[in-house]
Amino acid sequence: MSGERTYVAADLGASSGRVVAGRLDGDRLVTREVHRFPNGGIRVRAGRRQVLHWDVLALFEGIVTGLRAAAREAAHEAGHEKEHSIAGVGIDSWAVDYGLLDADGALLGNPVNYRDPRTDGIAEQVFAHLPAATLYARNGLQVQPFNTIFQLVAAAGTAQTDAARRLLLLPDLLGYWLTGAEVAEVTNASTTGLLDVASRTWATDVLDGVRNAFGLDVAPLLPRLVEPGTVVGTVDPEQLPGAGDSVPLVAVGSHDTASAVAAVPAGRPDFAYISCGTWSLVGLELDHPVLTEASRAANFTNELGIDGTVRYLRNVMGLWLLQESIRTWEDAGEQVDLASLLAAAADVPPLGCVVDVDDPVFFPPGDMPARIAEVARAAGEPVPQSRAELVRCILDSLALAYRRAIRRAAELSGHDVSVVHVVGGGGRNDLLCRLTADATGLPVVAGPAEGTAIGNLLVQARALGDLDGGLPRIREVVAASVADELRRYDPPASRLDWDAAEARLP
Numbered sequence: 284m285s286g287e288r289t290y291v292a293a294d295l296g297a298s299s300g301r302v303v304a305g306r307l308d309g310d311r312l313v314t315r316e317v318h319r320f321p322n323g324g325i326r327v328r329a330g331r332r333q334v335l336h337w338d339v340l341a342l343f344e345g346i347v348t349g350l351r352a353a354a355r356e357a358a359h360e361a362g363h364e365k366e367h368s369i370a371g372v373g374i375d376s377w378a379v380d381y382g383l384l385d386a387d388g389a390l391l392g393n394p395v396n397y398r399d400p401r402t403d404g405i406a407e408q409v410f411a412h413l414p415a416a417t418l419y420a421r422n423g424l425q426v427q428p429f430n431t432i433f434q435l436v437a438a439a440g441t442a443q444t445d446a447a448r449r450l451l452l453l454p455d456l457l458g459y460w461l462t463g464a465e466v467a468e469v470t471n472a473s474t475t476g477l478l479d480v481a482s483r484t485w486a487t488d489v490l491d492g493v494r495n496a497f498g499l500d501v502a503p504l505l506p507r508l509v510e511p512g513t514v515v516g517t518v519d520p521e522q523l524p525g526a527g528d529s530v531p532l533v534a535v536g537s538h539d540t541a542s543a544v545a546a547v548p549a550g551r552p553d554f555a556y557i558s559c560g561t562w563s564l565v566g567l568e569l570d571h572p573v574l575t576e577a578s579r580a581a582n583f584t585n586e587l588g589i590d591g592t593v594r595y596l597r598n599v600m601g602l603w604l605l606q607e608s609i610r611t612w613e614d615a616g617e618q619v620d621l622a623s624l625l626a627a628a629a630d631v632p633p634l635g636c637v638v639d640v641d642d643p644v645f646f647p648p649g650d651m652p653a654r655i656a657e658v659a660r661a662a663g664e665p666v667p668q669s670r671a672e673l674v675r676c677i678l679d680s681l682a683l684a685y686r687r688a689i690r691r692a693a694e695l696s697g698h699d700v701s702v703v704h705v706v707g708g709g710g711r712n713d714l715l716c717r718l719t720a721d722a723t724g725l726p727v728v729a730g731p732a733e734g735t736a737i738g739n740l741l742v743q744a745r746a747l748g749d750l751d752g753g754l755p756r757i758r759e760v761v762a763a764s765v766a767d768e769l770r771r772y773d774p775p776a777s778r779l780d781w782d783a784a785e786a787r788l789p
């Protein structure tokens with residue numbers, strides 16, 4: 284890689300983590316993946332039931348291994364002493380999940396995975412004491428069963444919760460182990476349901492309500508909030524031997540979607556985005572939250588972004604349906620070639636079967652093909668008879684969900700949309716991108732696939748003085764860096780009847 288100063292991004296996803304190094308070379312960011320490691324839920328017994336956890340110690344080991352590899356490479360390539368090999372580190376991950384520390388600063392058990400069913404029915408219990416409309420007016424948050432506020436209420440009265448002194452969201456927990464700094468970065472904190480989304484501060488009235496209704500005093504557990512671009516501490520030299528004692532950890536957009544949206548290579552503000560991976564986050568970038576009753580009824584969320592922005596979006600179940608289908612087939616001993624499967628799906632007649640991808644039945648791990656067939660059957664849709672038909676059903680249904688989310692977001696916010704940017708691994712799915720252009724009637728620009736790591740790295744570079752300007756400047760660098768990767772899909776002149784397909788859904 285070119286340049287003098289290397290930044291390192293630890294980017295954690297639900298199925299894998301990776302460490303990516305990057306250097307600025309003029310107006311371009313040059314990146315390289317230096318380490319990748321697996322991730323996934325692990326079930327272990329807790330009393331009478333099995334609980335789905337994350338193996339957070341393995342995640343930390345993967346990050347440290349990657350940081351050390353990046354330091355060695357950077358020192359070798361730059362020809363400098365090792366003390367100058369890494370300029371900064373940033374960590375991003377999924378949202379809502381957290382770890383609890385005791386009074387000695389030790390972790391009280393592995394964090395629970397957001398797909399664990401402990402929160403079943405909890406939202407209704409919370410709303411019985413804290414009305415949904417009242418909460419939305421403060422936190423602006425889409426109701427999802429795994430929101431941190433519901434996880435905490437589900438855990439109220441447990442031994443772990445009673446022993447807790449500090450709550451750290453997952454990327455902040457990993458950062459604490461690197462630096463000793465206890466913070467909450469706001470883009471991730473905005474997914475908890477405990478933040479005042481308008482003031483970007485903890486919502487004291489919500490915290491009071493939780494304490495009064497459930498006897499759960501969360502406020503003392505919460506650390507100070509920091510904005511993206513804040514240097515929160517320096518990496519412990521024992522974790523990064525030979526790299527010196529002043530490698531800064533920068534709070535980036537630690538919610539991976541915040542980093543991904545920062546890397547949207549848009550040259551104008553009237554864009555919609557789809558951060559497309561296991562989940563699809565579909566929405567707009569705004570200057571202010573939308574806290575209307577209509578927005579709440581439509582279940583849109585206001586998550587905080589970089590430079591004071593708001594990510595106004597809906598969670599769509601995403602490629603989870605495809606991933607779980609493939610896992611189901613492979614667990615049955617069948618071989619699956621994704622490229623061949625997508626090619627076969629492209630030849631299937633369009634919109635033959637569509638389902639509501641956000642049906643809660645699709646949320647837990649399990650036999651996804653059987654669930655899709657059952658939902659289709661119950662809705663009177665033709666049941667897919669082959670793998671290709673099932674994959675086409677998933678992709679048609681996702682494109683339909685994207686269309687509905689983008690149109691509704693524009694309507695509720697009064698924000699015009701002229702183009703859709705697809706960032707993340709889903710941008711490599713040619714069929715899905717073509718279907719999205721057809722469904723929305725808008726041009727789709729796919730890429731960068733590694734947007735989350737790119738956004739992470741550029742926020743670090745700006746925070747530490749190697750890049751000037753705001754989000755438009757970051758996006759200029761992104762566009763220059765990935766120009767050869769970007770692909771554009773224009774809506775075809777003869778388009779499918781998506782209106783009729785949408786009318787078939789609940």
